[in-house]
Amino acid sequence: MSLPAYEPVLLKYANQRGMHTLEAYLAHGGYAAAKKALGMKPSEVIQAVKDSGLRGRGGAGFPTGMKWGFVPSPEKVPGPRYLCVNADESEPGTFKDRYIMEGDPHQLLEGIIITCFAIGSNTAYVYIRGEFALGAKIMEKAIEEAYRHGAFGANVLGSGFKLECTLHRGAGAYICGEETGLLTSLEGGRGYPRIKPPFPAVVGLFGQPTIVNNVETLANVPHIIERGAAWFKAIGPSDDPGPKLYCISGHVKKPGYFEGPMGVTIRSLIHDYAGGMIDERPLKAIIAGGSSCPWIAPDKIDTPLGFESLKKVKTMFGSAGTIILNDSVCVVDAMWNILRFYAHESCGQCTPCREGCGWLAKIFERIEKGGGREDDIATILEICDNMRGKTICVLADAAAWPVQSILDLKNYPDAAVFRPEVEAHIREKRCPLGKHKAVHAEMVKQKGKISPRLVV
Amino acid sequence: MSFTFTPERRAKLDALILRYPKKQAALLPALRMAEEQAGCVDFDAMEHVAEILDVSPAKVLGVFTFYTHYRRPGTGKHLVQVCATLPCALRGAEAVFDKFAAELGIGQDETTKDGMFTLKKVECLASCGSAVCVQVNDDYHENLTAETVPDLIRKLKESR
Structure with missing residues (x-):
């Protein structure tokens, strides 16, 4: 594979030293x-x-x-x-x-x-x-x-x-x-x-x-x-054209920012621009446009990156921040990280967002630490439903999208790929990938009650 | 200890205020100037800013506490902010943070006894392509690993 023929427009000079004057x-x-x-x-x-x-x-x-x-x-x-x-x-x-x-x-x-x-x-x-x-x-x-x-x-x-x-x-x-x-x-x-x-x-x-x-x-x-x-x-697809800056991070050999025409495929971004997967490990999930985008499964790798093309696979191009996750990633752990971000950044004006982001983060933490409960997934989806479209801005939606994309089988086909791992966490009461120790039960026993931080 | 802008900074702020149709719009930059001058923003600085911008000190405090990037009183000379958001986490942010904690003997939001270092976990610094990223005061240190942390700490100590 090789890079498409393309002459940089936006970064033509930006990548040269001293061109900022x-x-x-x-x-x-x-x-x-x-x-x-x-x-x-x-x-x-x-x-x-x-x-x-x-x-x-x-x-x-x-x-x-x-x-x-x-x-x-x-x-x-x-x-x-x-x-x-x-x-x-x-x-x-x-x-x-x-x-x-x-x-x-x-x-x-x-x-x-x-x-x-x-x-x-x-x-x-x-x-x-x-x-x-x-x-x-x-x-x-x-x-x-x-x-x-x-x-x-x-x-x-x-x-x-x-x-x-x-x-x-x-x-x-x-x-x-x-x-x-x-x-x-x-x-x-x-x-x-x-x-x-x-x-x-x-x-x-x-x-x-x-x-x-x-x-x-x-x-x-x-x-x-x-x-x-x-x-x-004339640059890129005619319904979604122009020069574009792509950001790629996570488990690729050469993460960074690149300029290309709109519509570069995810495969090309990973392999032609970013040097391929680290240690050639298999791809587990793609976050196409930044952390708020619904996750997509590895079989979507040939999707072109663009506002229209990504909509067709139930995700978004967002701000072009593609994050690549390999098979070493624990779905629950990664989602907990994303939710911590939104819980931290919620401005606090709207109750569904202020409370919802925090609840989601806590539930994912509890599941990751071995305290998953049978009804957790239903609770999570209900919280998401109460966040979506019910706030002043879309931060609540941004936090709910990725969560729904791994759990909501009705609306996100790729949830079928990710949900079993969450279910395994809950069933086995531990992280099957061993990212975190199953400390939740111990904490409950020691304190005689659930740690206030983990109460949901 | 009261806070007053130096005449040069005050002149700069007065000129900046004129760039907005409402004085209060200069609030964030004014707090930034106070931080530049004193190394942190304290209550005295907030009162001074409130007086200049014709708003109540409570209003300034309310705004100040919304934003995480201003330096609070008691912050060490080197404010070490380790990005812990997903792209950095995938590249070992936890190990980088733990290394800082072990080397400096402090935890999250703590300051060393000599007042040299404060350690923080922060959210995305927009440097995901060069993860792990750590911001120390104004500077980004990129592509860090747990192995390169001691070297960075040594350099920071030498830079006093």
Whole structure:
């Protein structure tokens, strides 16, 4: 097998040393697309992005041009419009935006200029996650350079268009990657998501129309303007096109991030890009797009990675964070880990999520430690059912999806592959793979009651 | 001990406030500046920030406690944050954490007696392709294994 013929677009320069400077960016024709866009009508820019078929790269895969089109006209809703760049990359398994910001930040800034012009915004905020200290430093410097170059400020690239851009550092909260959570955080609050509708495009930051776009999404925009929608549409599958950054982690020889056309198969990502499975051990499960995605079984390995193609096998492309699990992994142990994450990151506003994530994590811990009960699976599925679609944002759903995908035989065919292992844990009252000792019974005996931490 | 921003930081904050239509939006960056100046964010710093941004100290405390990445008072000089989320866990995060714990003689959320190290297990640092990842203060240390932990600790000790 070999890599498909493909010339990198997004990472063409990002992977070379020293290409993060303005000088380097200008030397290879940077900011030409912004100039071109500023000479077009905003509606033409939006149309070009619509025609390209670009879909948001942050998780939901919503058509970008269509999202921009939702911003109401100034006659309908007067006052400022905002662009918020979602650089809060925190879905486990995802680590792509970081490399755009660290390696080629001006590509993102140029995307910001074009987007702001298209949606009529004079203010952009880049919300970068608190942990990215290096990325923040590089972005800060790049924004300063762009101001000096006249790419931001009162007269963007001599066009008369005004644009201010500010970097805003978060402080460690997964939920701030949810678009409305990001907005409340940016306004100086706890990162609590808001009920939609109204959608941010109509009532967003400071109550004004706001577009929230992912870093990679915006990095695509200058290329669409420069080379045209038809060029973009010709890359990868026509219903789901474009250049794409793939992240692969877990049990592969060379984990990392790679650029390819949309629609690279999981097999190709594992074997051509990531060097194959560690020690050639067999594949046990695929998490295609980040930890919240339903798991799929090894027989789905030839599925192309894309929003549409993965939907067909009952999972999602999410933020392209593919996690590969080999046969050494205990399903219960891995799921407990995922659930711990969501229990930790739930913002606590909605009861089904705040309580549900914690309960699920505790039940999986108990099962893993040999305290499984016969009715656990039914209880788990009932909790999931009470979490799905019953909260302000989708964090509760994100925690429930992977759990349902390994247990809910009715809705997820691949559950038939994973569920027997969970049942074996419960039946044998221990982890058959020996990941954790069956300490639960001992704890109950010693304390005369179940450890409060494990009570469900 | 009261907290006041240095004149340079105060000027920087005042300029930043103007970049938002509402003062309060500068809250997260203001706390970050306080952290930069004092090495952590304490109640005095929160009160000072509250006064500048025209919000109640309770509001600032409420926001502060929502976010895990600010340094709390009593944090060691090197804040060791071991990513324990699935992609890192698959590559041995537990062993890396245990090695730190054994070498430093402390557990989760504890600080060494000399105040040099605080050890934490944290959630995903977005460095899954170079697992195991450990963030020490601002810096990412990637592709760590239990075997390379003592070397990193030695380097950190030397970097005082």
